[in-house]
Amino acid sequence: MTDKSPVTGALEKLIAPLSADEFFAQYYERSVFRSPVKHPDIVDLLSLDRIDEIISDSELPATAIGMAKSGQGLESSEFIGGNNAVDRGAVLDNFRNGATIILPQLHFADGKLYSFCLGLEREFGARVQTNVYLTPPEAHGFGVHYDNHDVFVIQVSGAKEWEIYGSRDGLPFRGEGFRKGVDETGELKEKFVLSAGECLYVPRGTAHRAPNHGNEPSLHITVGILVQTWAEFMLEAVAEASLRIPAMRNSLPRDMFFDRDKALAEHAGMFRQLSDELAAKADFETTLNVFSGNFVRAQGPRVRGALLALAEGIGSDDVLHVRDHILYSFETTPAADGEGEELQIVLSGSSIPLSDKLGAQLQERLSSGSLRKSQFDVSDAEELEDVIGTLVAYGLLIR
Template sequence: MMNDPSAATALGMLIAPLSPAEFFEHYYERKFHRSPVKHSQTSGLLTLDRIDEIISDSELPPSAISMAKSGQSLPADEYTFSNGVVDRGAVLDNFRDGATIILPQLQFADGKLYNFCLALERQFGARVQTNVYLTPPEAHGFGVHYDNHDVFVIQLSGAKEWEIYGDREALPFRGEGFRKGQDDTGELKENFVLEAGECLYVPRGTSHRAPNHGTEPSLHITVGILVQTWAEFMLEAVAEASLRIPEMRRSLPRDLFFDRSKAQSDHAAMFRQLADDIAEKASFDATLAAFSGNFIRAQGPRVRGALRALANGIGMEDRLTVRDHILFSFEGGDGDRQIVLAGSSIPMSDRLAEQLDERIGQGSLAKADFDVDDAEELGDVIDSLVAYGLLVAKPK
């Protein structure tokens, strides 16, 4: 059972028998990899019984489920009521009639999947999400297509017959979806059956199709790696540099679109001047700080156990540990220190920040470990770090 995977364990299962170095050097963003190893622990991530429980007993807003059949998405009104509420009976009836049940971003509703995603985020430096597909026998959800993000496929039960086609000439951007009838899928390169316990990596831009195989329903998880590109980083660098280039804030010339001769001289010269200014004043460190802070803040909080700990109260001697896979950073200078983590920025005094940084680096702490003048600030900051999921208290 994969209850609390380490980053190495999570990635290792997906790419076995490759090492991380082999995977990132030879396969990542380049070519697909089918792992020949069958992993029994995949069944610990999600089961058919858990899917049954989610569909029958969980709150299901319209965005929590979708369906597809014979290569096409089903209209939402075929499995929802007129007010948008999911019609659970219609979902199951459509499944019985050959439609695939899709549970997008199920990690936000399932703790095991969420922890698995958090473990992978540190490996890829990118947001990670899951989409779950339950396909009835002798059916397929989608036709030949490519995804605009890299994916790992974890086959949990049943089997899928995979067809791998050619690659695009360049990696697609995130918003650059496959256009049926317009985009070339290339020639069929590989055909194989992915069985329960096996994993597959498919880079973005690699066309594929995966009809069901055999007489059992197929349950698989698609793990999406939502990378940020150098193009996005450079756009942020331009935006950040423009704060120090006043000319960047001026409106475009009124005759830019209408006076072609001037556009080739004066306006082109201004463009080159601004490009030179950006090259001179763009800051890698400032851009990195902005990207890093946004990445940390966007990570969903993991707060299991925090309510009980706060309800019981956290005493001076209570030992707290750092929760696995939670991202954070200390930011600011003298007199303006804060710790940034999912959903929050918590300010604190310089003295507390210095000691807290050291204690967190050691992996565990108690309030009694700190030598500070303001005990009220200490208690408030430590309790807030429990509330936002960075620190975990042992059950009393």
């Protein structure tokens, strides 16, 4: 069994006819880009029939659905019952009366969307999520606003009339949501209709609105790019360096908040001293290891086909492939007995310790893209069996 992403070259199809280099150099985090190219396989990620199935037949916790109408979200009591269960009839009745159905994080419940997101994560070096919006004719879910993360919009069916306004001064942090009546949106700059099969990129901080267009419901997928910033990286660097700077753990002077003149005269010097020491001791490579390790661990698993492989058994000469888009890394950590270091492979949900001999061979085989157990020259056959089985179970290897 093989595991193919439903959309190969996902980014290229979202931004066609641009290349990835052109997109990142000219548009990313800068300006809106509307792709003029329609790709049927992008539209095939989702359908009205699939939304109908999810609402009618799927397990649907209260957090898995939201609704909005005329520029603001509906109170959950409008479609969630007293037992915290989704009132499916109320959802559809609200939709009938002009409310947008919102399915947040649907990629966690849909294999096609999830594989699509995994492919984009490697392109952006960031977590990727989906929110799905089904808007009835002649309606809109939200008013003019901007998002605090970059988005790609995939119009699956129907059409939306997009209005593009100004951009805020400076990209927002993830926690800086749009404040209606407080944040400026600027003047209307551009207006166009996004039709089925078309894709749109909107950088974070660019204000927009998208009412429905025409007499059909609009179904679109918003793909959110949840980047990490240099500010977050530098905060981690400070935290890591603080472990080697004892003075960073001292409490602030008791009078610093109450005697401003004394603070400026005496305590500002300590601030400068600590800043200099941080500059000298903050380590890029150590911070990078922390960030990359956390990024790998936080990637959700993709285990389709693993159960069948484990149930049937994995023979010595069975070929196992490295699954597309699944992240892994090799790290050295202090040994459990406190003597020296040990190698481990890190992937979503698991860290597996390795003997030196198996670790070296495994790195080589994984980098080639495929392996068989019979290719390994190890004395501990039980360790090999356990490690390969675990890599199958956690989705890195697929038969």
